[in-house]
Amino acid sequence: MLSPLMAITVQDIGITVSLVFILLGLAWLAWRSFSGKEVDRRIIFLFIFFSVAMPVIFKISFKFKATPIVNALYEKIESLPNNSTVLISYDFDPAMAPEVQPMADALSRHCLSRDIKIVYMCLFPTGQGQLEQTFSTVVRNEFPEKQDGIDFVNLGYKAGGEGVLNVIVTDFEKMFPTDVNSVPYSEIPIFDNIKSCKNLDLIISIGGGRPGIKEWVLFVGDPGNIPMAAGVAAVVAPQLYPYYPNQILGLLGGVKGAAEYENRLRDSDPKFADMPTPATTMMGPQTLAHIVVMSFIIIGNILFFRNRKRGEIS
Amino acid sequence: MKKTSMVVFATIASLFLLSWIVKGMFSEGSSPYLDGFLVTLAAFLTLAIMSFLYKDNPYYKFAEHLFVGVSAAYAMCLGFWSTIVGNLIPRLSSTVSDFFQVNYIEGDYNIFFVIPIIFGILLLMRLSPKAGWLSRWPLAFIVGTTAGLNFVRYLRSDFINQINSTIIPLLIDWNGFGDFFSNMNFSATGQLVMMFSNLVIFVGVVCGIIYFYFSKEHTGWFGRASKVGIWILMITFGASFGYTVMGRISLLVGRITFLFKDWLEIIS
Amino acid sequence: MKRLVPLIITFVVGTVLILSVFIPPMEGLGENFTLFFDIIAVFAFFLGGGNLVRVHFQKMSRKSDDWEFSIVTLVGFFVMLAAGLFKIGNPGDIASSVTADGSLFQAIYRSVFVPLSSTMYALLAFFVASASYRAFRAKNREATLLLVAAFIILLGSTPFGTMLTSWVPESWSIFQIPNLAVWLMSSPNLAGQRAIIIGIGLGVVSISLRLILGLERTYLGDDNA
Numbered sequence: 083m084l085s086p087l088m089a090i091t092v093q094d095i096g097i098t099v100s101l102v103f104i105l106l107g108l109a110w111l112a113w114r115s116f117s118g119k120e121v122d123r124r125i126i127f128l129f130i131f132f133s134v135a136m137p138v139i140f141k142i143s144f145k146f147k148a149t150p151i152v153n154a155l156y157e158k159i160e161s162l163p164n165n166s167t168v169l170i171s172y173d174f175d176p177a178m179a180p181e182v183q184p185m186a187d188a189l190s191r192h193c194l195s196r197d198i199k200i201v202y203m204c205l206f207p208t209g210q211g212q213l214e215q216t217f218s219t220v221v222r223n224e225f226p227e228k229q230d231g232i233d234f235v236n237l238g239y240k241a242g243g244e245g246v247l248n249v250i251v252t253d254f255e256k257m258f259p260t261d262v263n264s265v266p267y268s269e270i271p272i273f274d275n276i277k278s279c280k281n282l283d284l285i286i287s288i289g290g291g292r293p294g295i296k297e298w299v300l301f302v303g304d305p306g307n308i309p310m311a312a313g314v315a316a317v318v319a320p321q322l323y324p325y326y327p328n329q330i331l332g333l334l335g336g337v338k339g340a341a342e343y344e345n346r347l348r349d350s351d352p353k354f355a356d357m358p359t360p361a362t363t364m365m366g367p368q369t370l371a372h373i374v375v376m377s378f379i380i381i382g383n384i385l386f387f388r389n390r391k392r393g394e395i396s
Numbered sequence: 397m398k399k400t401s402m403v404v405f406a407t408i409a410s411l412f413l414l415s416w417i418v419k420g421m422f423s424e425g426s427s428p429y430l431d432g433f434l435v436t437l438a439a440f441l442t443l444a445i446m447s448f449l450y451k452d453n454p455y456y457k458f459a460e461h462l463f464v465g466v467s468a469a470y471a472m473c474l475g476f477w478s479t480i481v482g483n484l485i486p487r488l489s490s491t492v493s494d495f496f497q498v499n500y501i502e503g504d505y506n507i508f509f510v511i512p513i514i515f516g517i518l519l520l521m522r523l524s525p526k527a528g529w530l531s532r533w534p535l536a537f538i539v540g541t542t543a544g545l546n547f548v549r550y551l552r553s554d555f556i557n558q559i560n561s562t563i564i565p566l567l568i569d570w571n572g573f574g575d576f577f578s579n580m581n582f583s584a585t586g587q588l589v590m591m592f593s594n595l596v597i598f599v600g601v602v603c604g605i606i607y608f609y610f611s612k613e614h615t616g617w618f619g620r621a622s623k624v625g626i627w628i629l630m631i632t633f634g635a636s637f638g639y640t641v642m643g644r645i646s647l648l649v650g651r652i653t654f655l656f657k658d659w660l661e662i663i664s
Numbered sequence: 665m666k667r668l669v670p671l672i673i674t675f676v677v678g679t680v681l682i683l684s685v686f687i688p689p690m691e692g693l694g695e696n697f698t699l700f701f702d703i704i705a706v707f708a709f710f711l712g713g714g715n716l717v718r719v720h721f722q723k724m725s726r727k728s729d730d731w732e733f734s735i736v737t738l739v740g741f742f743v744m745l746a747a748g749l750f751k752i753g754n755p756g757d758i759a760s761s762v763t764a765d766g767s768l769f770q771a772i773y774r775s776v777f778v779p780l781s782s783t784m785y786a787l788l789a790f791f792v793a794s795a796s797y798r799a800f801r802a803k804n805r806e807a808t809l810l811l812v813a814a815f816i817i818l819l820g821s822t823p824f825g826t827m828l829t830s831w832v833p834e835s836w837s838i839f840q841i842p843n844l845a846v847w848l849m850s851s852p853n854l855a856g857q858r859a860i861i862i863g864i865g866l867g868v869v870s871i872s873l874r875l876i877l878g879l880e881r882t883y884l885g886d887d888n889a
Binding site: 124127130131134135138139141177178179180181207208210211238239240241242244245248257258259260264266299300301304305315316317319320321324328329335336337338363364367368371372375 | 449450470471474475478479482483486496497498499501541542545546549550552553554557558560561632635636639640641642643644645646647648649650651652653656662663
């Protein structure tokens with residue numbers, strides 16, 4: 083008799099409690115609105131805060147199937163032979179980090195596990211700070227056997243955005259005479275056969291602002307005919323679709339794109355079964371917040387049409 | 397300072413002091429009290445910014461002003477170490493290069509690297525009320541570089557390549573009408589949907605451009621095409637709005653996760 | 665002098681950079697000009713910092729509104745600057761990365777810069793949600809299209825979208841909300857964004873040409889030379 087109840091998980095309880103809270107809140111909001119009473123904006127803010135906080139506390143998460151545009155990047159990395167070289171550029175600041183840091187970490191994990199060499203660089207000054215996070219959580223923590231300069235290299239930040247790209251498309255050493263720790267270019271084994279971006283097998287820009295993937299496409303991808311891909315904050319993702327698939331071969335858009343990539347990676351190989359999946363974890367609160375926003379739109383519009391019918395709004 | 401403000405300040409100070417002590421006591425690591433302080437400081441600043449949602453207040457102003465100062469210095473330091481020490485000094489002086497432990501780069505034209513220094517100093521003249529006009533020279537260099545770089549790249553990637561990508565087949569896997577009607581379905585990866593997608597892309601781009609073309613009055617067939625352009629653009633803006641909502645919520649989830657995970661340690 | 669020299673500089677630099685694309689021997693010159701540009705960009709950071717210090721000292725000396733908070737800005741600025749320039753607490757020597765783990769610079773970045781920057785943007789979630797309730801109305805056909813598209817995208821990115829239309833058969837799968845969201849992004853959205861990109865692209869090309877030829881001079885200011 084009790085077996086069905088025993089199967090109930092903390093996540094199920096969490097979803098139920100969160101949904102009940104959200105439904106009660108929305109019902110109250112609808113009741114206040116339809117009875118013509120003002121709702122203080124701070125109450126709405128508080129409601130949004132708890133709608134996001136509850137699924138965070140209950141660790142609600144959902145699995146997502148990779149969409150073609152995400153899968154294309156995964157397949158590209160899978161198709162690269164061992165010892166290929168991929169450049170990952172950290173073109174973001176902490177404000178975009180919750181969305182794009184999980185992508186950067188998952189991509190690093192995927193490349194390193196396949197013995198693909200990674201050249202890290204940044205077009206945002208803050209990218210260098212964020213890069214340290216990937217180094218401490220993924221590179222040094224999960225791949226202690228990988229050696230700096232041989233399996234990966236950190237070139238760090240250079241000022242100038244498009245100016246940096248215009249140089250490295252033809253000459254890497256001119257822009258980066260040393261890596262971030264002042265090791266000369268000629269003494270870094272990873273660059274033995276790399277003179278410019280044209281010698282790279284894939285370039286991935288992780289970002290969401292300017293300079294970002296658009297500049298990479300304009301200044302490096304198109305002139306050098308180099309395969310490009312991107313992981314970007316949701317705000318700019320729609321603007322990049324015109325470049326797919328001719329100018330960028332794959333795109334991870336927002337935390338959903340990151341979650342899709344994490345799931346694709348985890349499902350592909352048992353060795354990734356226990357990998358951290360921060361983006362997937364974020365999709366629970368994200369989902370419930372979407373429901374709240376959509377409900378707000380519905381309530382607001384019902385109110386609008388009712389008032390228009392009554393002639394209160396012309 | 398009013399009495400209420402004093403009480404609020406004292407309460408907040410005690411709470412965060414308590415947080416520091418508790419986190420210091422239970423933190424694992426070589427310097428638990430320092431780690432505890434840093435996490436508590438980050439939590440205080442997070443909540444200080446969030447307090448703006450209630451109303452503008454001194455805690456928010458404190459955090460906002462701190463942000464401005466720290467971010468300006470951050471960019472300056474990164475710019476100095478990465479580009480000045482990384483690219484300029486190794487081309488100018490072997491002695492200074494040795495001091496910074498970077499390799500001197502031999503070159504016949506290194507002397508020309510005084511040009512960006514001169515322009516850089518002229519740019520700083522903007523701070524002077526009398527010699528401010530001199531900053532126009534480096535500004536002209538920046539404008540010239542940007543214009544020269546953008547001219548060809550935008551023409552190639554955002555004009556020619558975009559038009560190239562729009563000239564796409566409107567009939568896909570076409571084996572005649574008989575085959576088309578007998579296999580017709582509305583599968584997301586089916587022939588009909590693929591053909592319709594390409595048609596929408598082609599017509600949408602043409603009509604969208606027509607909407608942006610203001611040299612001809614939007615009447616007749618031109619006006620109708622422009623109307624279709626507006627609809628396509630509205631769908632585009634709707635998609636952007638949806639993604640914007642998604643993005644902003646992600647950032648909030650990130651901050652709330654920090655508060656509950658790293659600071660309060662309610663979740664693991 | 666005040667106008668002619670900048671116009672000549674813009675013309676020469678712009679022309680060299682365009683020609684360097686078409687004439688390979690000029691590639692090196694083009695690279696050097698962009699390298700100069702990158703170095704000048706750092707001086708622009710210095711200018712920003714210098715201006716910040718000037719403005720806040722002025723605020724303090726004039727005792728303007730909220731001048732006390734200018735002290736916070738300046739203390740934050742100078743502490744971060746000292747931590748970065750002198751690499752305080754950096755585990756390596758002068759050659760090591762300024763952002764190395766364990767340095768004061770990286771500690772301030774993680775504990776001050778990151779929370780401030782990300783929370784500042786996270787606030788927008790509240791305002792976007794609140795605006796959805798108060799302002800997002802289907803007032804006419806165009807607004808309805810926008811609203812429906814946004815709705816499909818929001819619903820399509822949640823498992824509820826999948827649940828709602830899971831009964832739709834495979835032969836009609838385009839009407840399943842997640843598929844519809846993908847189609848919306850890769851078809852009408854792509855078309856609209858491409859029209860915008862082509863428009864902006866043409867605008868950038870024409871303004872670049874006007875700048876190089878000296879026809880566009882607004883960046884020089886409006887005083888007489």
